[in-house]
Amino acid sequence: MGGRAVTRREATPASIPAVRKGDALDVSELPSYGFAHRSLMWWGNAGMMTIEGVAFGFMVVIYFYLRDIARVWPDAGRAPDLLFGTVNLAVILGSAWPNYRAQKAAQDRSLSRVRLWLYVCSAFGIALCAVRWFEFTALNVRWDDGAYGSVVWVLMGLHSFNLVTDVLDTFVLTAVTYSKPVEGKRFVDIAENCGYWYFVVLTWLPIYAVVYFGARV
């Protein structure tokens, strides 16, 4: 109890109701932003994740389609080395923790805590980009080496694009916390970016499985 219970806001609808005044509904006291599905950003984010999820999903389908029609798989090169991919898996799963803390800090609208955890997230992001670079060098196949090489590189490329853009987003949001005045909706943006990071983490799981084990099973 105490101070925390007052500052934390649940995502309850209409927690501050409109006030009826005659034949009008007065909304001047309503908040000007809300978290989670009360924010429009959440919905935009959900749309974005659906779009990318569909693209990723179909890329995985394409992988199995090409594998199905191939006489031998991989049809060129060999399965990627497991080391960097698994390191990536570990680090990306680990990055969920600072991400969670950053999201909580944003929902509590605590500027100093948000900054701290965004710095930690950024550090994880840089590390992941570095590991991803090494992963590409250890794929053991070129993108123009047959259908297998093509689909593996594009799967990795799609996720890497997402990874890099979200890491850049994190940098930008960290910087924005220094730009005055800090509007309440910036905290919503940060919370939503953290939500998107979960998406980046979750989409890595099936792609890791397919890229690293699709040619081994």
Add this chain to the structure above:
Amino acid sequence: MDDARALPSRPRPRRRARKAQASDRRELLRDGAGAGSRAAVELERTWQDKPGVRGFLSANGHKTIGLRFVVTAFVFAGLAGVMGGLMRHQLATADSHLVGPDFYNQLFSMHGTTMMFLFAVPVMQGFALYIVPLMIGTRNTAFPRMSACAYWLYLFGGLLLFGAFATNTGPDAGWFAYVPLAGPQYGIGKRADFWNMLVTYSEAMGLMVAVDITTTILKLRAPGMTLRQMPLFVWASLVTSVMIIFAMPLVMLGANLVQFDRMLGTHFFNPAEGGDALLWQHLFWFFGHPEVYFIFIPALGFVSAIIPTFARRPMFGHDAIVLSLITTGFLSFGLWVHHMFATNLPELGKSFFTAMSFMIAIPTAMQIFCWIATIAAGRLVMRTPFLFVLGFFFILMIGGLTGIMLGSVPLDLQVHDTYFVVAHLHYVLLGGAVFPLFAALYYWFPKVTGKMLSERLGEWHFWLFFIGVNLTFFPLHVLGLEGMPRRIYTYGAETGWQTLNFVSAVGQVINDVGTLLFAINLIRTVFFTKERASADPWGAGTLEWSVASPPPKCNFFALPVVSSREPLWAPAAEVTHVQGLSAQIREGLTTTVIDALPDTRYAYPAPEIWPFVAALSVTVWLVWSIWSVPGFAWGLIPPALAFLLWYWPNKKEAIEEVEWEGEP
């Protein structure tokens, strides 16, 4: 809607203390009072588009953007229509030398690509952008800058495509660019690259608008407009936008995979190296079939908006129509293989798609029957919008029934890739989309411009277009059955196809005359008519008719509160409007998804130049990547910068918005 819902004894949060600002001295003006008040004047000033070139480029009001989409789409349609006319005339006689094979191949590819990607989908999205916020009682869409950027992407993409066409680099592999013909080996030159680029543009644009419209419909409806009270046009826009989100990523992905094959040497579609030519067909048609429903479903929404007004009664079977729209949306994802029946896919699989293709007729039939029931139980106002709806019934039914024929695997093996398909697709697109589109134009024209189009010219337009469409496209069914395949630039006299082709060309001329009359009607009304239309010249029931024609910049001086599906027809409820939103920043109200209870206030972004700059930077990237492989990577830097600058908070706006901030 009363404060009985208030959570018990929760302390009101105080406004956060902040440094005294110069604006403290400014009085905070809120909306809700009458149209003539100071707040109303201030409201109009706040929602005004900024003047000058910079203002033109930074506008993000939904009416401005929606209108731009519609006007641009019609320009593209006109250009594509000329191409269609050229083709009809080339084919009107055997062994004609009007155009050569290479130009003809570019003509039909450009005609299809332009009509499908640059006209049909954008015009529907444009209408949605304009009408939906007015119909649901809000002041702007959820992500106005995103839709503004989408417009610029659309314009640049179209200009680049036509620029390519003008320099003999137009796509020439058809509007669905099958590989290997459009692949690295047989798609010589940059033609297919421009097609892939255009697809990337138009899909990005479509997705951005779709996310905007979905969020707008779910979160920005007027208090009291629960999902069950939502007008059918809004439902149609919602279903379409959600479908777009699920289907468009696929063609974007596919087109980029083809680009990788062409530019980077990958082998997705190269059968010699493990790829598959059929993979492209799957990817394209998984998008391509829902795509025709992106065009058809909004048109069904138009019809559902227009019939109640001209039958002077609410729609019969409203809930059934909603369910039919949703079902059609779902089912449309399960039909795509019917474009591939002539390939060597397994027969049992193909039969499944026949069943699905037949099944989708049921929800469409449901809607048609409900519409006819509404007409049967109504009192009819025979004006031009309604005429076009009647034309829609006739032509769409024919198209739908030939669609059933095409859905049968064995029969399709005869008529696939023939003029029978050309006839079918034009019947469903012209009947199912263009007729409702014209109906919608005549219907909402007074709302948008404040003037009524001429009824007499409208009737002439209708009859000429109706006769013209039937005369142009009905003979094509017979030609298909007589062995005439698609996409041929000429044919010999011994085939016997000349007579019907000539008849079809005559029909095309009649179409042209009808369209000319429409253009005259438009120009006459816009430039030479003085009479202003009232707010509600048709006596309609939905919210957009409650505001002046054309609407105020802020749409509503006070956001409405509704309690029925036709708010203007139902007796006034106890609570009629919202008050308390800012008149000095662009503010709106978000409501809950299902029950439309007031939830938060929302500060719409002010006009900014960044969406335009971002679209320009994406153009730089895409064009660069067509000519240079490293350009694909380096070219990402301008858009990254542009989006960064877009996102970066504008200090002035932030200071203003903070004044109005309220914590949740």
Add this chain to the structure above:
Amino acid sequence: MNGVHDVLAPAGPQALALFHLWNAMLVACVVVFALTMAVLAVALWRAPRAGERTRPDLDAHPRREATLRRSVVWGIAGSSVLLVVLLFASFFADRALSALPLADAVHIDLVGHQFWWEAHYEPNSPERTFATANELHVPVGRPVLIRLRADDVIHSLWVPSLGGKKDLIPGRESTLALRADRAGTYRGQCAEFCGYQHAKMALVVVAEPPADYERWSAAQRAPAREPATAQERRGLALVEQTSCAMCHAIHGTRARARRAPDLTHVASRGWLGAGAVENTPELRAEWIARAQKFKPGVNMPPLDAAPDDLAAMSAYLGSLR
């Protein structure tokens, strides 16, 4: 290229099954269309007229609504039943298509090229195989099993009077079974856009009595006729020495390339260039000199030769029956 090409003039069991299906669907669709338009017309005729200012009718009208609801439900039920019937009709037609007895079939390997059809008869039988292009002869009453492959882009084989179409897809192999039950010449055309001259990629299927077919195939199997006259001898020499031999094959001569139609019995064909030009002596000479004039974009380059050289080549090729 002359020939019957009409879905509604079936000359074999495949096309006949599809013709019956077409008729069934046409009747069903016309009935549905007529009924719906009739209902709409009656509704339009009977509904009273009103103006924009007429008050909208917001009353409940329970009996009328119930009647309308019943009508709509019956309409949907009827439509669903009809769709199920059509689904069965489609299914049965599909079964009929795959039920063609294939005993004693003539086997043909058809390879689609930009913009011609390469045919190999009896490919699995070295002593009976022969190559031809763009014109297929088949015996009446015997099934023909065509194996379809594509060399470059996607094509589609379609002979409407004999049956439905099948795509020729690079990297994939498909088959099409046909049978002509009536003698005649049946025209077909490539039905999947394949580039510049997709419009002029026709082929002809000549169905003839079995005895005539045996005569034809025996003649096709034989090597090229020896040139009889001096002009023909000169024509053969020119064909072997100029660019012709770089792409075309004539069995028994030094022309052995396989990148263009086999010319061993070219004079037995009615048309050149997959239906682009009639196979007469003058047009043949013009085609050799400048094929691009008749079919711009075809892969055959122009040949710069003196008129009597062209006449000689045309005469020689004209002798290759």
